[in-house]
Amino acid sequence: MARLRTVKRQIRNAEATQKQILDAAEIEFSRHGLKGARISDIAKRAEITTAMIHYYFENKEGLYKAVLQRPINEVQTFVSQLDLDHLSPEDAIVFVIRMAIANEFHNPYRQMLWFQEASQNQGLYFKQGNWTGLFERVTKVLERGIKSGHFRSLDPMLTLTHILGVCIFYFTVQENWKHLMPEVDRLSAENVEKHTESAIAFILAAIRK
Amino acid sequence: MARLRTVKRQIRNAEATQKQILDAAEIEFSRHGLKGARISDIAKRAEITTAMIHYYFENKEGLYKAVLQRPINEVQTFVSQLDLDHLSPEDAIVFVIRMAIANEFHNPYRQMLWFQEASQNQGLYFKQGNWTGLFERVTKVLERGIKSGHFRSLDPMLTLTHILGVCIFYFTVQENWKHLMPEVDRLSAENVEKHTESAIAFILAAIRK
DNA sequence: GTCTATAATACGATAGAC
DNA sequence: GTCTATCGTATTATAGAC
Numbered sequence: 001m002a003r004l005r006t007v008k009r010q011i012r013n014a015e016a017t018q019k020q021i022l023d024a025a026e027i028e029f030s031r032h033g034l035k036g037a038r039i040s041d042i043a044k045r046a047e048i049t050t051a052m053i054h055y056y057f058e059n060k061e062g063l064y065k066a067v068l069q070r071p072i073n074e075v076q077t078f079v080s081q082l083d084l085d086h087l088s089p090e091d092a093i094v095f096v097i098r099m100a101i102a103n104e105f106h107n108p109y110r111q112m113l114w115f116q117e118a119s120q121n122q123g124l125y126f127k128q129g130n131w132t133g134l135f136e137r138v139t140k141v142l143e144r145g146i147k148s149g150h151f152r153s154l155d156p157m158l159t160l161t162h163i164l165g166v167c168i169f170y171f172t173v174q175e176n177w178k179h180l181m182p183e184v185d186r187l188s189a190e191n192v193e194k195h196t197e198s199a200i201a202f203i204l205a206a207i208r209k
Numbered sequence: 210m211a212r213l214r215t216v217k218r219q220i221r222n223a224e225a226t227q228k229q230i231l232d233a234a235e236i237e238f239s240r241h242g243l244k245g246a247r248i249s250d251i252a253k254r255a256e257i258t259t260a261m262i263h264y265y266f267e268n269k270e271g272l273y274k275a276v277l278q279r280p281i282n283e284v285q286t287f288v289s290q291l292d293l294d295h296l297s298p299e300d301a302i303v304f305v306i307r308m309a310i311a312n313e314f315h316n317p318y319r320q321m322l323w324f325q326e327a328s329q330n331q332g333l334y335f336k337q338g339n340w341t342g343l344f345e346r347v348t349k350v351l352e353r354g355i356k357s358g359h360f361r362s363l364d365p366m367l368t369l370t371h372i373l374g375v376c377i378f379y380f381t382v383q384e385n386w387k388h389l390m391p392e393v394d395r396l397s398a399e400n401v402e403k404h405t406e407s408a409i410a411f412i413l414a415a416i417r418k
Numbered sequence: 419g420t421c422t423a424t425a426a427t428a429c430g431a432t433a434g435a436c
Numbered sequence: 437g438t439c440t441a442t443c444g445t446a447t448t449a450t451a452g453a454c
Contacts, residue, residue, distance in 0.1 A: 030328065031329055033242060035241050112328045115381065118382065118385040119241075119384060123388050126385040126388060155403070162378075162379075162411045165377065167374075169378050173370070175327035175328060176327040176332035176335040177332075194364070205414060205415045205416070206415035
């Protein structure tokens with residue numbers, strides 16, 4: 001029995017352990033938020049002990065901040081590499097739509113993580129991300145399209161909200177709506193692609209002159 | 210001092226007390242979900258004691274179910290009275306948009322309540338609502354509009370999702386995005402009206418032939 | 419029906435061995 | 437760096453007076 005435990009026990013690896021904890025915490029915090037998430041559940045999911053969480057992240061709030069920091073850093077990198085100016089307004093918007101949906105598809109927990117942050121913490125940690133840079137690049141595309149006559153007269157910020165709403169809401173409601181049509185797997189690659197094409201057609205028709 | 214307490218103490222009123230508790234719980238559960246919400250915080254907000262919550266609702270989960278049941282019942286009533294067939298497809302869609310936004314405006318906590326239910330409980334209690342009836346009425350309008358040539362060829366269910374995304378996402382992200390433009394009060398009647406008009410123009414352009 | 423006081427438990431955090 | 441064992445507090449839930 002003692003042997004079994006020895007086998008299970010992990011090889012020392014600081015970096016890997018931290019990643020395991022962050023991955024598990026991202027899921028638990030996205031499901032339950034800061035207050036609702038349980039250190040013990042995070043530890044179980046990460047297959048380590050609660051002591052390790054305190055060892056690396058001091059306490060629950062420290063872990064929470066670290067979990068939020070990861071997407072913030074990734075967005076920062078993404079924005080710094082994002083160049084929409086070389087695309088036509090329409091192509092740039094299509095690119096943004098595909099990026100937004102691909103992001104939801106590959107990071108299914110993060111949107112809810114930010115919703116939790118919004119509703120529990122009034123978005124206090126949200127501020128630290130470079131979202132403004134991201135938004136400005138997209139609204140600039142809309143303004144360019146309006147000037148060039150490709151798009152009709154629009155409020156850029158409201159329109160950006162509409163566009164992201166079309167892209168993201170599909171995923172947000174998935175867990176509830178799946179009960180309405182249980183036979184349809186909305187998260188299958190095939191159905192996400194259908195959603196993408198439908199969203200592109202919908203949005204382009206909505207903003208074109 | 211004892212007198213003060215006597216003054217504060219509530220007149221017996223079962224119905225009023227239950228409503229106070231449900232109203233407070235709706236806010237706390239929408240912010241923190243089932244696990245994250247605190248009975249003591251609900252009691253404080255409702256200006257009663259935790260003992261009253263257990264008296265009326267047995268335990269935390271019983272209260273949670275009761276909180277979810279209220280919007281389910283209201284939707285049921287709304288659906289049973291909803292008649293979109295006497296309107297033109299375009300007018301019906303505009304009506305749906307206005308209803309959806311008005312609902313967010315007047316029940317600012319409920320959308321998040323369902324998101325919490327989705328992410329914490331996989332939408333298990335969500336099933337009990339008559340959402341299918343609501344969705345069917347709207348998709349029927351879309352199908353009617355396609356047949357009559359008012360709307361282009363659309364996937365009704367995906368389009369319904371897009372439409373609700375445009376209407377609702379604005380409110381969902383409010384708590385986070387308010388930090389990006391702190392000077393704008395997105396929840397003011399004036400700005401919600403702007404959102405509404407922008408959403409109507411966006412959606413109609415998106416679906417018109 | 420409402421309260422105060424308190425029991426029972428869940429949870430976050432720490433100490434110390436390995 | 438990782439674990440087991442345990443402490444202390446926060447939180448749910450109950451008993452009993454009014």
